[in-house]
Amino acid sequence: MSGSTITPWVVGNWKMNPMQANAQQWVEDFTQLLKEQVIDSQSCRIGVAPTTLALLNIKDQLKNSSVDVMTVAQDVSRMAGTGAYTGDISAELLKDSGIDYVLIGHSERREIFGDHPQILNAKIKNALSAGLTVIYCVGESLEQREAGQAEAVVLQQICDIAAVVETEQWKNIVIAYEPIWAIGTGKTASPADAQNMHAKIREGLIQITSEGKNTAILYGGSVKPENAVELAACPDINGALVGGASLDAKSFYQIAHAFAQSK
Ligand code: 13P
Numbered sequence: 001m002s003g004s005t006i007t008p009w010v011v012g013n014w015k016m017n018p019m020q021a022n023a024q025q026w027v028e029d030f031t032q033l034l035k036e037q038v039i040d041s042q043s044c045r046i047g048v049a050p051t052t053l054a055l056l057n058i059k060d061q062l063k064n065s066s067v068d069v070m071t072v073a074q075d076v077s078r079m080a081g082t083g084a085y086t087g088d089i090s091a092e093l094l095k096d097s098g099i100d101y102v103l104i105g106h107s108e109r110r111e112i113f114g115d116h117p118q119i120l121n122a123k124i125k126n127a128l129s130a131g132l133t134v135i136y137c138v139g140e141s142l143e144q145r146e147a148g149q150a151e152a153v154v155l156q157q158i159c160d161i162a163a164v165v166e167t168e169q170w171k172n173i174v175i176a177y178e179p180i181w182a183i184g185t186g187k188t189a190s191p192a193d194a195q196n197m198h199a200k201i202r203e204g205l206i207q208i209t210s211e212g213k214n215t216a217i218l219y220g221g222s223v224k225p226e227n228a229v230e231l232a233a234c235p236d237i238n239g240a241l242v243g244g245a246s247l248d249a250k251s252f253y254q255i256a257h258a259f260a261q262s263k
Contacts, residue, residue: 008232008259009174009216009239011047011072011135012246013103014054023054024061029249031065037257039067044239044260047072048246049103052089056097072101072135075109078122080129091123091130102127103241105137105157107180117160125164128172135174135241136161137220138201142181150179154197155204162208170211174218175201176241182221184243191230191237194219198236225254232262 018026039046047070050058059071077088094102104123109115115123127134138157140150154177165173177197179189189197198217205212219231220241231237239259245251 004235004238006214006216006238007042007045008262009045009047009135009218010242010252010256010259011049011070011103011176011218011239012242012252013049013072013074013106013220014051014247015074015108015243016051017247020054020057023050023058026247026249027058027061027065030069030253031062033249033253034065034067034069039253039256039260041068044256045070046256047101049074049101055099059098070101071099072103073099074103074106076102076104076123076127076132078119078126080126091127091132095130095132100131101133101135103135103137103176107137107139107178107183111180117157121161121164124161128165128169133172133174135176135218137176137178137241139178139180139183139221145179145181150197151200154201158201158204158208165209167209170209170215173211174216175205176218176220177201178220178241184222186222188222188227188231189219191227191234194231195234195236198234202236223255225251225258228255228258229262232259 049072055071062069073094077090079085080090081092105120124134138154140153144150144153182189201217205215216238217236218239218241219237223240223242224245242255
């Protein structure tokens with residue numbers, strides 16, 4: 001038991017996976033596991049972030065779940081409202097479709113799609129104004145870590161958003177610390193290293209907002225059933241953002257179960 005009063009979040013980020021039939025099968029399998037052994041939403045908040053194409057189907061299918069499972073968008077437009085922005089989906093459109101959560105700032109968006117801090121701030125501002133809860137991802141590269149810059153990089157990424165998050169909106173921010181070198185590589189930060197960074201993030205948040213002591217800080221990067229218990233035991237690790245292992249309903253269930261048990 002860590003003694004933290006923050007309810008953990010365990011969110012599966014499916015990225016550009018899977019095909020529709022497999023997504024539907026996943027929901028069947030996952031809801032069956034929840035039926036067999038309930039994970040109380042007071043002990044762990046569970047979410048899944050499918051592709052935009054599957055978002056509404058999955059949300060609909062999850063209505064039959066015995067336990068609330070949040071459906072989370074993987075990204076949002078930097079443009080607000082409606083308009084001539086081919087290919088994009090605004091925060092208002094997500095909200096209008098019943099989606100209440102969104103990932104912003106994932107390292108894949110930053111690195112592959114050029115989401116720099118100004119773009120991310122526009123996305124965050126729009127998402128919060130539309131009433132969405134934002135899971136804001138931060139994390140350093142291997143080069144930055146090896147150069148001893150990990151902490152400074154991550155704290156800067158947190159400070160970057162302070163300009164657009166209004167005082168009362170911090171309660172709608174969740175942070176996900178995902179060291180880039182640990183994503184999809186099988187290498188996890190050691191629980192001690194992850195805890196250390198989470199504690200630094202917590203200190204940084206407390207300096208920015210009175211809400212900082214309550215903000216959930218999730219860890220992401222090769223989280224799997226084998227390391228979930230140890231990570232969940234760390235006092236400032238308030239959940240996980242899970243990529244690869246979330247595609248397997250049973251593995252994802254086991255990770256959520258580990259966090260639910262630990263707090
Ligand atoms: P993996 O769990 O596959 O390392 O991915 C982590 C991640 O990027 C979640 O957003």
